[in-house]
Amino acid sequence: MPTFDQSRYKGLIYKIAIPSPLRGLFDYLPPETKQAIVNGMRVQVDFGHRKVIGFVISRAEESELSREELKPILQIIDSEPIYSGKLLNLLEWCSQYYQHPIGDVFNAATPIKLRSARTIYQQETFYKLLSNNASPGPNGLARAPRQKALIGYLENKRNITKKEIISKGFSNTVINTLEKKGFIKSYIRDSKPQSEFASIVRNSSKGPELNSEQQKAIDHIRAQGTGYNCFLLDGVTGSGKTEVYMQIMEDHLTEGRQCLILIPEIGLTPQTVSRFKNRFQCSIATLHSGINSNKRFEAWSQARSGASAIIIGTRSCVFTPAPNLGLIIVDEEHDGSFKQQEGFRYSARDIAVMRARKENIPVILGSATPSLESLYNARKKKFIYLSLSQRAGAASQAVASIIDTANEALDNGLSEQLLFKIEKHLSANNQTLLFINRRGYAPVLNCIQCGWVAECSACISQLTVHAEPPSMHCHLCGKTHHIPNICPQCKLNKLSTLGVGTQKLERVLNSKFSNYPVIRIDRDSARSERNFNAMLEQIQ
Structure with a gap:
């Protein structure tokens, strides 16, 4: 009877990362074809009773399995690796650091279009x-x-x-x-891959005049060179952090190096792209969940080929390949949106810092309210702290008023002082922005007779009432319910809504300020990129 060591297969095998809850890599024999296999390529393999797409991570000269237990690679999908070198190493680090199956990590980092047998190039x-x-x-x-x-x-x-x-x-x-x-x-x-972008020509006349703090911050960043350093740019609102970003970006773009900009919310993308397009004459790729998979894949391909000089996106954009990456910027680094809370849980800000370290390039973390962990790292000299305490240009300090509504009679959530201020500014041909963190019409549907509250049948979370179309939505699991005509518990027609959502606030404002247009922007009204851009044009 052969020993365990004798039953082990000795010969060339490839270790494949497969999207599954199982941790570790899976051994496969080389395919029958003689095509070269490089780490970072996608391959198709048999996995149980399914054919799945996996990523080649490494090769070895023996396996713990016997020859009979090993299966060959069915198909080599790519002619070149999707992820190579330092980015491949970063994804392996993510799997170890966040203790998540490596196959799921690669799957989450890869565009939807490439999770099938589709080739890299169209x-x-x-x-x-x-x-x-x-x-x-x-x-x-x-x-x-x-x-x-x-x-x-x-x-x-x-x-x-x-x-x-x-x-x-x-x-x-x-x-x-x-x-x-x-x-x-x-x-x-x-189709032929796109060529890398041409270095831009420096244009010092486009930027505004810098104040002393901005110039000091820029000089400090430049003095550290192009190697790894993490800068924490702590600047009050309106202090000109974006101008500091653009000055440093220009240094890299003139040398033919790409810049990766991470922003926390999809809603910030159009204005961010607009500012950079007005400043730099180069290709810009945008990646976020608000664009369809075809456009996202096209932007990803442009970034990977080096054709896009500037790459702007939300948290998953941190994994985008960029052959000539020279700078990473994380704007509003404190924002919780940089943390993925489902599936592969990670912090895009922390991964951005680690990617900069592995790529040996600078990374700038900007915020008006830096996170405690970033401030701690700056105090421990792991990050270089830069401060912008003054507003740039002619910007003045905003006047903030805190209104205690505990003892006030509110009109659909609006205080008398707020309504007066809105009327005053509208009469002066100014615009007014109202922020409310509740989608839908009302956050609660209850019975005033017996106290029943509408809850989701799937996850027992409270249901939010929506007016367009009339329904109740669970914002946790996504399940939709119809609005009952009577209380399902006491069978009386005593149902009422509590609280104010964006849809209800829109109705109230339209009735009170009927001579002025009201635009509601939330996840329901701005589902498509076209609708969102049309709303922004109306506002501007």
Whole structure:
């Protein structure tokens, strides 16, 4: 009977990260094809009774399993690694640091489009003209002038795409007919990857005049060079932190290095992109959950190829490959939105710092209210502390009033002083912003007779009443319920709503200030990028 050591397979095997709750890597034999396999590539393998996509992490010369227990790799999907070098090492670090299965970590970092057998580069249909020996001559096309014209167009061209042919006025029917007759042949291949962006030219006239604190912060960052350092930029609101970002970004963009900007909320993306587009003449990629998977994959591909100079996105953007990354900026570093709370739980801010360390590049954490852990790291000299205590330019300190509403009679959640201030500013042709952290119409539906409160049947969380369309939503699990006509407990028609949500506030404001337009922006009204941008245009 063979010993355990004798039963172990000795030979080349690949260790694959597979999306599953099981921790560790899985051993697979090389495929039957002789195609080279590099760490960071995607492969298709048998996993139980399923065929799944995994990532090659490493190779070894022996396995703890026997030859009979090992399965071969079915297909090599990529011709080059999706993640390589330092980014591959970062994802492995994330798995160890956050104690999460490595396959799930890679899956979470990868665009949805690449979680299947799709190739990195988009595939396109190309056409070529067959030789005269392989197909009949065009003399028989006297009654088909468009087909004859297409043959003439293809005579001196190679690798022409179907899009290019159609753009010249040739229809699908003409193309398909010629292919059936054997005059032309189609083939599919990956489209050519985009080239890296060209270094921008420095333009000092575009930026505003800096105050002494801004200049000091910029000089300090520049003095540390292009290697790893973590800077904590503690600046009051309106102190010009963004201008500091842009000055440092310009240093890197002029040298052909990419800049990665992390922002906490999708809502900040349009204004952030607008500011950078007005300042820099270069390609900008945006990645967040508010755009569809096709656009997101396209932006990811541009960043990975080096074609995008500036990459802006929310927390998952921290994993975006960038071949010439020179700077990482985390704006509003204290914000809780940088923490992923479901599945693979992580802090994008902390991963950004670790990525900068592994890439040996600077990272800037900016905030008007830095987190305690960042302040602690600055005190321990792990981060370099920079302060902006003055407002930039002619900006003045905002006047804040705290109103105690405990003893006031509120009108749908609005105090008399607030309504007076709104009316005053609207009369002066000013705009007014009201922030409320409750979606829907009202956060509670209850019975004033027996005290019944509407709760989700799936997770026992309180249901939020929505007016558009009339329904009750669980904002925790997403389940939708109908609004009952009577109390399901006491069977009386004594149902009432408590509290104010964005939908109810919109109705109240429309009734009180009917001569002025009211725009409600929340996750329900701005689900699509088009709707959100249209609302911003109205506001501006």
